[in-house]
Amino acid sequence: MRDKIRIAAGQGFWGDLPDAPVRQVEGGPIDYLMLDYLAEVTMSIMQKQKARDPSAGYARDFVPLMKQILPACVARNIRVTANAGGVNVEGCAAAVRDVAKELGLRGKLRIGIVTGDNIMDRLDDLLARGIELRNMDTAAPLATVRDRIQSANAYLGAAPIVEALNQGAQIVITGRATDTGLTLAPMIHEFGWGPDDWDSLAAGTIAGHIIECGAQCSGGNCQYEWQGIPDLANVGFPIAEASSDGTFVITKHDGTGGRVNVPSVKEQLVYEMGDPHGYITPDCVADFTTVHLVADGPDRVRVFGIKGKQATDTLKVSISYSAGYKAVGTLVYAWPDAYEKARAADQILRARLERLGLRFDQILTEFVGANATHGPLAGEPSPDLAEVQLRVGVRGDDRKAIERFTKEIAPLILTGPPSVTGFAGGRPKVEEIVAYWPALIPKSEIKSRVEVLDV
Amino acid sequence: MKVQLRKLAHARSGDKGDTANVGLIAFRDDLYPLLTREVTAARVKEHFKGICKGEVERFELPNLGALNFLLHESLGGGGTLSLMTDAQGKTFSTALLRMKIEVPDDEAKRLGL
Numbered sequence: 001m002r003d004k005i006r007i008a009a010g011q012g013f014w015g016d017l018p019d020a021p022v023r024q025v026e027g028g029p030i031d032y033l034m035l036d037y038l039a040e041v042t043m044s045i046m047q048k049q050k051a052r053d054p055s056a057g058y059a060r061d062f063v064p065l066m067k068q069i070l071p072a073c074v075a076r077n078i079r080v081t082a083n084a085g086g087v088n089v090e091g092c093a094a095a096v097r098d099v100a101k102e103l104g105l106r107g108k109l110r111i112g113i114v115t116g117d118n119i120m121d122r123l124d125d126l127l128a129r130g131i132e133l134r135n136m137d138t139a140a141p142l143a144t145v146r147d148r149i150q151s152a153n154a155y156l157g158a159a160p161i162v163e164a165l166n167q168g169a170q171i172v173i174t175g176r177a178t179d180t181g182l183t184l185a186p187m188i189h190e191f192g193w194g195p196d197d198w199d200s201l202a203a204g205t206i207a208g209h210i211i212e213c214g215a216q217c218s219g220g221n222c223q224y225e226w227q228g229i230p231d232l233a234n235v236g237f238p239i240a241e242a243s244s245d246g247t248f249v250i251t252k253h254d255g256t257g258g259r260v261n262v263p264s265v266k267e268q269l270v271y272e273m274g275d276p277h278g279y280i281t282p283d284c285v286a287d288f289t290t291v292h293l294v295a296d297g298p299d300r301v302r303v304f305g306i307k308g309k310q311a312t313d314t315l316k317v318s319i320s321y322s323a324g325y326k327a328v329g330t331l332v333y334a335w336p337d338a339y340e341k342a343r344a345a346d347q348i349l350r351a352r353l354e355r356l357g358l359r360f361d362q363i364l365t366e367f368v369g370a371n372a373t374h375g376p377l378a379g380e381p382s383p384d385l386a387e388v389q390l391r392v393g394v395r396g397d398d399r400k401a402i403e404r405f406t407k408e409i410a411p412l413i414l415t416g417p418p419s420v421t422g423f424a425g426g427r428p429k430v431e432e433i434v435a436y437w438p439a440l441i442p443k444s445e446i447k448s449r450v451e452v453l454d455v
Numbered sequence: 456m457k458v459q460l461r462k463l464a465h466a467r468s469g470d471k472g473d474t475a476n477v478g479l480i481a482f483r484d485d486l487y488p489l490l491t492r493e494v495t496a497a498r499v500k501e502h503f504k505g506i507c508k509g510e511v512e513r514f515e516l517p518n519l520g521a522l523n524f525l526l527h528e529s530l531g532g533g534g535t536l537s538l539m540t541d542a543q544g545k546t547f548s549t550a551l552l553r554m555k556i557e558v559p560d561d562e563a564k565r566l567g568l
Contacts, residue, residue, distance in 0.1 A: 041535055137472045137533075223465040223548065224480075263465065263480065266519050270478020272469035273523050276514050289516050305518075323536060364531065364538040373546040376505045377553050393538030436534045438472070 003244040005190050007032040007183055007207070009237050012214025013039050014059055020214065020237045025069045025078060027253035030239060032186045033073070035082035036179040036212050037062065043176060044320030044434040046086035047120075047151040057088030058095075066171070067099045073170065074108050080171040081161055081182040087151060089115050089175045093453065096171060100455040109455050112164025112172035116448035117153045119317065119441070126445065133317060133439040142439065148321040150434060154441055155316045157282025158204075159195075160448035161185035167452040176318060180208030180281050183240060191244040202286035202308025203246035205279070209286075210250055210268050210303070211238040217250060217268035218299075219258025224267065231257025236299075247304040249296055260299040278309075280316075282443075285309040314440040323435035324361065325402045328393040329409035330368075332422030339370050339381040341417035342390040348416050349392060352408055360396040360405075367391070389422065395433065402430050456563050457555045463568075464490060466548035473533035474525055475507075475544030477551050481520040485566060490522060491515060493556040499524050502554050503547075524551070 008030040010021030014037040024033055037059040050057030062084035073080060085092040093113045100109060119126065123146070126133065133142035142149075153176035162185045164172040172185070184204035187193065193200045210217050218238045219229045236256025241249040250265055252258060269291060273279075276288035285308060292305040333341040346365045353363070366372040368389035370381035381388070394405045406428045413420050460479070463486050468477040479494060481487040496513040503511070509527030516523060530544055531537035541547075558568060 137474075221467070221545075223467070266480050266521060267465065267467040267478070269519060270476075270480065270516075270521055270523055271467050272471060273476050273478055273514075274471060274525065276516050276523055289518055292518055326538060328538065362531070362538060366540055368540060372540045374550045374553065377502070377550050391540065395536070395538055433535050435536050436472070 001192060002190050004241065005031040005186060006239050006241050007034055007186055007211070008239045009034050009211035009214050011035045011037060012212065012216060013037070014042055016214050018061065021065055022069055024237055024253070025072050027236070027256060030078055033078055033080045034182045034211070035062070035080065035084060036182060037082065037084045038086070038176060040318060040436045041320055041434055043087060043151045043153055043318060046088070047320070050087050055091050058086040058092035059084040062092065063095045063099055066096050067103065070100055070103055070105060074105055079165065079186065081185055082172070083174045083177045083179070083182060085113070085173045085175045087118060087175060089113050089173055093173050096173065097453060097455050106455055109170040110168050111453045111455060112167065112169025113451045113453065114156060114160040114164060114172060114174040114177060114448060116160070116446060117156050117176040119154055119446070120152045123149065123152055126441070131441060131445065133319065133441065136438040136440065142319065142437065145321045145437065148323070150320045150322060152317060152319045154446045155282060155318065156446070156448050157181045158185040158188055159283070160450045162188045163450045164452055165189040167450070169452050178281055179212040180205045181283060183208030183211060184283060187242050196310070198284050198308035198310060199306060200246040201284040203248065203306040204242065205281050205284060205286045205308070206288070206291060206306055207240040207242060207248045207303070209279070210265060211240050213268060213271065214238070215258055216271065217265055218252050218260045219264060222259070222264045222267055224263035229259045233257060246306065247302065249300050249302050251300045260301055262293045262295055262301055265293055265301045265303070280312055282311065282315050284311050313443050315443050315446055317439045317441050319437035319439060320434050321437055323433040324395060324397040325399050325430050326393060326395040326433055327402050327406050327428045327430050328391060329406065329428040330389050330391045330422060331409065331412060331420055332387055332389045333417065334387045334419040334421070335385065337383055338385045338388040339367060340383070341419065342367050342388045345390055345412050345416045345420070346392060349408060349412060353405065356404060358401045358404055359398065360394040360401060362395045364393045365391070399430065406430060456558055456560060456568070458558050458563065458568055459552070460494070460554045460556065461552040464552065466551055468544050468546070468548035470530055470533060470544040473530050474527045475529045475547045477524045477526065477547050479522045479524065479551060484520050487517065487520040489558065489562070489566065494522060494554065496524070498554070499526070499551065502551065503529070
């Protein structure tokens with residue numbers, strides 16, 4: 001058992017910098033590489049991919065990444081925790097195993113597979129037994145969207161990942177595991193923290209929260225003295241240097257860009273925060289009002305004092321469902337009176353949509369360059385604005401109405417206000433909306449499964 | 456004197472469904488009591504008039520010199536349902552920093568504002 005380990009974050013979301021995990025492995029000493037691939041609606045995208053191709057349904061980029069870094073991981077005993085499995089954890093693991101064999105690593109590593117999160121096939125049974133899976137935001141029962149559901153997964157915590165590590169897995173692949181659990185699990189495994197050591201579990205959870213968005217804690221999207229943050233082109237992704245006593249240091253590899261300081265870590269701590277007294281995960285309830293930060297040398301912040309409370313008896317469930325269609329069209333109007341022209345174009349467009357008798361659940365007009373982000377807080381736009389982008393979005397259940405809308409944008413160029421451009425991309429695309437339905441389920445309903453395969 | 460929050464604090468915002476959260480972080484520990492006193496939930500609700508259609512909740516984090524605001528019903532339905540450019544509420548942070556608060560002259564002098 002070690003009393004200190006370095007856990008490196010390699011992806012803040014599916015689609016983050018492709019080279020970041022490689023740089024984490026090659027850029028200096030680490031013990032674990034943590035890869036978070038799953039945003040809230042990622043599972044539904046993967047579910048669709050699997051419906052078309054039964055061998056798909058996971059983060060495909062993970063496999064070539066493993067091909068690239070596995071030899072170094074095996075040579076230096078770097079272990080990987082990743083929720084790359086999506087809705088096809090077994091398929092993902094099989095692909096990684098094939099890659100490991102190709103690399104001549106037969107007998108040199110084990111791959112852990114964590115499943116049990118997918119409850120798609122159990123929904124009717126759960127609903128029949130009175131588990132309503134009400135929407136946590138609206139309190140509506142799931143039955144109201146039952147026929148439109150595309151995926152349903154419970155968020156698993158650190159425990160099954162720890163089990164896989166305990167069985168010697170060098171790579172642990174999960175489906176819908178929490179991003180914080182991917183960071184906490186190595187600490188539990190290495191430090192032997194008990195299941196009711198709430199303060200330590202909360203510390204590991206908060207370490208996970210800090211590094212789960214990748215470089216967003218190490219200089220990316222950082223407001224504090226942002227002009228002075230060096231070399232973001234070469235930004236270093238974060239590393240949590242965790243100690244067995246529940247304290248940790250957030251840092252990054254030497255020679256990388258970006259910045260880790262107390263303000264950069266504070267910004268990430270408050271990101272997507274709800275009630276700071278009760279940050280609920282499957283593993284514990286962490287109290288963000290107990291987090292203390294202190295500078296610990298260049299690009300190092302020490303974190304200590306964290307308190308936690310007993311975990312709840314429910315797990316969050318992430319359900320996705322079809323919720324109609326949307327399309328967004330844009331045009332750009334130039335000086336002079338750019339804003340006035342864009343407004344006039346919007347009124348013309350709306351009159352035409354009205355005359356066509358098209359009905360939408362929502363039409364939203366924004367004027368990018370004038371007030372799209374800050375709305376009325378931006379004040380009255382100047383008549384001297386160099387240009388304004390008119391951006392009109394529509395949403396509704398009637399696909400035909402949305403399609404008809406997409407044909408009304410380009411004609412505005414020849415039939416509306418002057419000095420207009422910006423239509424090189426063709427007609428707007430009609431997008432199917434997959435919406436997110438958060439719910440709670442009793443923990444007793446979810447049994448995670450752990451399997452560890454030899455390569 | 457009137458002081459804009461961007462002189463006193465930095466911020467980061469994000470989303471949970473149709474709720475935007477804004478974490479407002481004092482540049483220095485001695486500015487935190489001023490923020491706590493002046494940047495109330497009611498003032499933030501008023502500031503985001505026409506944007507935030509629901510309630511505003513405020514939580515205090517004295518350990519970080521930070522306040523966390525939850526702005527309910529602010530993201531056009533939230534997530535993939537929203538048609539907004541900023542469906543994830545990422546720019547609510549700087550929208551809050553536009554707020555101006557009243558600081559008595561002697562306090563402003565003491566704080567070096």
